[in-house]
Amino acid sequence: MIAGKDKELKLLDKASTEFAGKQLAPEREANDKYPFGPFFDTVLQKAHELEFFHVMLPEDLGGIGHGMAGLCIVLSNICREDASLGGILFTHTAACELMIAAGGQDRVRTIASESDDIRKFLIACPVFNNPSEIAHLARAELKDGKWVINGSLEYVVLGGLAGHALIPAKTGNNDAAYSWFLIDSAADGVALSEPVMSLGLHACPAVDMTFHDAPAELVGSEGTGESAFFGMAAQMQLPVAAMSLGIMKGSFKEALDYSKGRFQGGRRILDWSEIRMMLADMVVKIKTGDMILSAACRNADENTPGWQANAAAAAVRIQADACDLTTDGIQILGGIGYMKDYGQEKRFRDAKHLQALLGLAPMKKLKLIEDMIR
Amino acid sequence: MISRSEVKHFANQSPRFDDMICSLPAGPKTPGLMVGETRKVMAIARKFNEEVVRPYALELDRTLHENPDFLPWDFVEKANEWGFYTMWIPKIFGGKGYSMPTMCYFVEEIGSACLAMANLIGVHYLGVSTLNATWNMRLISRLCRDIVAGEKNHTPCLVTLAITEPGAGTDVEEIDLVDKGSVTCQAQKVDGGYKINGSKIFISNGHLSTWHMVIAYADLDKPSESTVALAVKTGTPGFSFGRKENKMGQKGCPASELVFKDCFVPDDLVCMDPAQLAKNKRPVREINMQMIDYVVSATRAGVGAFATGAARGAYEAAVKFASETHVAGKLLINYEWAQCMLAEMYKNVALSRLSYVETNYANGIYGFFREIQKKPMYYYYKMMPVKWLEKMVSSMTEKAWATTWFRKTQFDGQTDEEICRTSGWASLCKFAATDYGIKNCHMALELMGQAGLRHDRGTEKILRDAKLLQIYEGTNQLNRLNLFKCLVAPEHPQAVVFEE
Numbered sequence: 119m120i121a122g123k124d125k126e127l128k129l130l131d132k133a134s135t136e137f138a139g140k141q142l143a144p145e146r147e148a149n150d151k152y153p154f155g156p157f158f159d160t161v162l163q164k165a166h167e168l169e170f171f172h173v174m175l176p177e178d179l180g181g182i183g184h185g186m187a188g189l190c191i192v193l194s195n196i197c198r199e200d201a202s203l204g205g206i207l208f209t210h211t212a213a214c215e216l217m218i219a220a221g222g223q224d225r226v227r228t229i230a231s232e233s234d235d236i237r238k239f240l241i242a243c244p245v246f247n248n249p250s251e252i253a254h255l256a257r258a259e260l261k262d263g264k265w266v267i268n269g270s271l272e273y274v275v276l277g278g279l280a281g282h283a284l285i286p287a288k289t290g291n292n293d294a295a296y297s298w299f300l301i302d303s304a305a306d307g308v309a310l311s312e313p314v315m316s317l318g319l320h321a322c323p324a325v326d327m328t329f330h331d332a333p334a335e336l337v338g339s340e341g342t343g344e345s346a347f348f349g350m351a352a353q354m355q356l357p358v359a360a361m362s363l364g365i366m367k368g369s370f371k372e373a374l375d376y377s378k379g380r381f382q383g384g385r386r387i388l389d390w391s392e393i394r395m396m397l398a399d400m401v402v403k404i405k406t407g408d409m410i411l412s413a414a415c416r417n418a419d420e421n422t423p424g425w426q427a428n429a430a431a432a433a434v435r436i437q438a439d440a441c442d443l444t445t446d447g448i449q450i451l452g453g454i455g456y457m458k459d460y461g462q463e464k465r466f467r468d469a470k471h472l473q474a475l476l477g478l479a480p481m482k483k484l485k486l487i488e489d490m491i492r
Numbered sequence: 493m494i495s496r497s498e499v500k501h502f503a504n505q506s507p508r509f510d511d512m513i514c515s516l517p518a519g520p521k522t523p524g525l526m527v528g529e530t531r532k533v534m535a536i537a538r539k540f541n542e543e544v545v546r547p548y549a550l551e552l553d554r555t556l557h558e559n560p561d562f563l564p565w566d567f568v569e570k571a572n573e574w575g576f577y578t579m580w581i582p583k584i585f586g587g588k589g590y591s592m593p594t595m596c597y598f599v600e601e602i603g604s605a606c607l608a609m610a611n612l613i614g615v616h617y618l619g620v621s622t623l624n625a626t627w628n629m630r631l632i633s634r635l636c637r638d639i640v641a642g643e644k645n646h647t648p649c650l651v652t653l654a655i656t657e658p659g660a661g662t663d664v665e666e667i668d669l670v671d672k673g674s675v676t677c678q679a680q681k682v683d684g685g686y687k688i689n690g691s692k693i694f695i696s697n698g699h700l701s702t703w704h705m706v707i708a709y710a711d712l713d714k715p716s717e718s719t720v721a722l723a724v725k726t727g728t729p730g731f732s733f734g735r736k737e738n739k740m741g742q743k744g745c746p747a748s749e750l751v752f753k754d755c756f757v758p759d760d761l762v763c764m765d766p767a768q769l770a771k772n773k774r775p776v777r778e779i780n781m782q783m784i785d786y787v788v789s790a791t792r793a794g795v796g797a798f799a800t801g802a803a804r805g806a807y808e809a810a811v812k813f814a815s816e817t818h819v820a821g822k823l824l825i826n827y828e829w830a831q832c833m834l835a836e837m838y839k840n841v842a843l844s845r846l847s848y849v850e851t852n853y854a855n856g857i858y859g860f861f862r863e864i865q866k867k868p869m870y871y872y873y874k875m876m877p878v879k880w881l882e883k884m885v886s887s888m889t890e891k892a893w894a895t896t897w898f899r900k901t902q903f904d905g906q907t908d909e910e911i912c913r914t915s916g917w918a919s920l921c922k923f924a925a926t927d928y929g930i931k932n933c934h935m936a937l938e939l940m941g942q943a944g945l946r947h948d949r950g951t952e953k954i955l956r957d958a959k960l961l962q963i964y965e966g967t968n969q970l971n972r973l974n975l976f977k978c979l980v981a982p983e984h985p986q987a988v989v990f991e992e
């Protein structure tokens with residue numbers, strides 16, 4: 119739907135669908151065992167080789183410049199099969215967008231061209247937090263003309279995997295504005311927890327980080343952290359919605375397929391009209407999600423006035439729908455749906471997990487109205 | 493103003509007064525001591541939560557994440573030590589004889605701290621209730637005494653209900669569906685007993701239990717009329733455990749496959765079969781449904797209580813988080829929107845609880861607990877020393893007439909309206925409370941954001957655990973249809989259920 123008649127986007131659509139079907143679907147349950155099973159490095163590397171991590175980045179920064187629509191297509195297709203990889207792609211892209219919004223384009227360009235090793239290339243970021251909502255941020259100060267960071271930060275996504283981490287820290291007293299800093303995850307003074315066991319996105323792990331005079335690089339100019347975050351968040355609402363939409367599509371397909379083959383009361387459960395009603399409700403959510411997301415993507419890529427409010431509204435709607443839909447996605451499979459051997463329980467967890475991206479859900483809603491009445 | 497016959501006439505108009513409210517007529521009949529008893533049971537559960545459940549809940553869940561084959565014997569032994577597997581076993585069989593409705597308050601408490609652990613205790617009584625609902629006094633006595641002995645010997649003796657099959661989940665819960673379904677677990681009559689072949693799946697506590705109440709069918713083409721309830725002991729030749737499921741939540745409570753290959757069960761372990769029901773008033777098919785209804789009317793209230801626990805656990809996590817977390821410079825609990833959200837969650841807890849309380853009032857005057865909750869009976873059992881009870885009542889249970897008498901009063905004595913009322917309310921409670929449970933988990937996670945996603949904060953586990961409640965004991969869809977069948981369709985003779 120988002121690709122419309124655009125040939126390049128159609129190709130991207132095809133490539134990412136194929137990749138998800140071949141590389142992600144068969145090992146979905148095994149990959150979800152992380153950290154109690156191996157990490158899916160090979161798949162990640164393949165996604166890197168297919169340049170999925172460069173989709174949204176403009177060409178002058180070393181990307182392939184498919185814009186918001188391109189990223190949403192890739193994320194939606196990937197999350198249909200396994201949202202963990204979607205989470206990795208999202209986090210890295212959000213970090214790049216943050217750096218760009220903070221004025222660190224040059225640094226993004228070097229990172230984009232820096233490494234063939236995906237782990238070194240990736241940027242970790244606390245994408246579930248809006249730093250303005252956090253009570254105690256880490257602190258950065260200049261020592262001998264170089265920035266160092268002290269303090270701690272919870273739930274830095276990809277923290278244990280990525281070569282770099284983009285960290286918010288305050289440079290003055292408590293009331294001061296914060297800034298974004300890039301750190302080398304392996305540097306002295308940076309301590310990482312074990313991967314934090316979480317509800318969903320098991321193979322997109324997060325860690326808690328502690329800093330003791332950890333060397334850091336200021337991204338852009340001091341005190342611009344909040345405006346950079348909101349600049350990034352306004353855009354990245356759409357990929358969040360695309361991920362939720364992908365999960366919905368996967369859940370619907372599995373429910374529909376199952377209902378055709380499962381018999382109760384002497385007929386396919388698909389032939390009980392209550393099951394059809396549930397499936398119909400799913401279709402309504404998916405179709406409306408598809409429409410509002412593609413309209414919102416178009417608005418964003420064309421910079422239509424008010425596109426930010428459209429994007430935020432689309433995300434709130436689609437994320438909430440994904441939580442409801444995946445609940446029914448389990449329900450239609452009955453007891454089987456609750457088991458780890460099938461994708462439905464994972465989709466249910468992942469949908470809820472994604473709803474927490476970019477800050478508290480109710481605060482994101484309030485921001486929408488605040489921006490409108492400002 | 494209005495004559496007696498008019499009162500009767502108008503009160504019987506739809507919705508009938510008796511269907512609308514069960515607590516009002518039940519109130520005056522309820523023994524006053526039950527208040528203190530309930531308070532005590534709740535306190536015991538809270539103490540157990542503090543000492544055992546809370547310190548271990550996350551660790552157990554994490555252990556199962558790492559090793560899905562782990563069996564929580566340590567917890568079951570602890571619960572056995574605390575006497576929980578005999579708490580709701582009648583005193584005449586050596587149990588502690590707490591009245592059944594108190595169990596719901598108990599599992600709400602435990603469930604508010606860990607649903608898997610609440611199930612490790614509560615599901616035992618699903619098995620016991622099934623046994624009780626056959627009203628086979630000899631076997632009830634035998635198995636209950638085994639459970640009591642298990643407590644004394646420190647070797648927990650748990651009971652399961654095994655009814656679900658690979659090809660039949662919803663179907664086995666409903667007599668109108670089961671004949672159209674594809675059940676395969678057969679109990680074939682042979683000399684001196686039955687031979688069972690087939691398998692049962694998703695059986696809670698399977699690997700941990702000693703006795704299994706197995707529902708099988710003599711005639712696979714007519715299961716509704718040939719249902720056989722058998723007590724099968726772990727270790728019986730021909731019976732083995734198959735796979736143990738790897739679930740999304742309630743990880744601490746195993747769901748097991750039971751496999752039967754030419755498993756011989758002697759006549760003296762047959763709890764109920766068509767031959768035993770020949771002298772009862774209703775046709776066998778209807779008694780089989782009545783038996784299921786007796787069980788689920790009690791246990792769906794129990795699931796409602798688990799769900800109330802889940803709703804409460806989520807609410808408590810949210811309120812704690814809100815009262816200690818600053819968001820954008822202000823304590824979260826002081827945002828008006830957060831206060832309204834917390835009030836909504838509180839309401840969901842309260843309404844869920846009311847739904848199981850009301851259902852148990854229905855069970856108290858129309859259903860399972862009717863006899864035992866009559867004041868003279870209640871006080872007799874409460875006040876009599878166990879030794880006396882043993883002397884006067886226990887020997888009776890061995891006599892065949894005791895079973896006949898109980899089946900006469902319980903099966904024949906319950907009217908169709910009473911079956912509908914208890915079953916309909918139980919379904920209402922089941923799907924209302926479990927939907928509220930899920931709703932509260934969603935709200936808590938929305939309020940907590942990233943913090944709620946972390947295993948170490950405990951809230952995400954509640955969502956994973958609670959989802960099961962919408963599925964087992966009949967999916968919420970089946971329960972909606974059962975409510976319709978029991979409380980709506982009787983008023984509309986043109987309505988047919990399960991026949992589209």
Ligand SMILES: Cc1cc2nc3c(=O)[nH]c(=O)nc-3n(C[C@H](O)[C@H](O)[C@H](O)COP(=O)(O)OP(=O)(O)OC[C@H]3O[C@@H](n4cnc5c(N)ncnc54)[C@H](O)[C@@H]3O)c2cc1C
Pocket residue numbers: 380382383387390391392393449450451452453454456615652653654655656659660661662663665669693694695696697739747960963964965966967968969970990
């Ligand atoms: C963890 C776990 C523990 C369990 N514990 C036990 C236990 O201790 N003992 C036991 O015996 N069982 C147990 N169960 C089984 C449980 O009761 C069944 O899973 C449940 O009844 C649903 O059956 P099913 O899984 O076969 O789903 P199905 O019956 O196959 O249902 C699939 C879907 O079809 C729908 N459906 C089916 N028929 C109809 C219809 N006529 N009209 C409309 N919709 C319909 C259902 O609502 C559901 O959405 C457990 C299950 C789980 C997951």
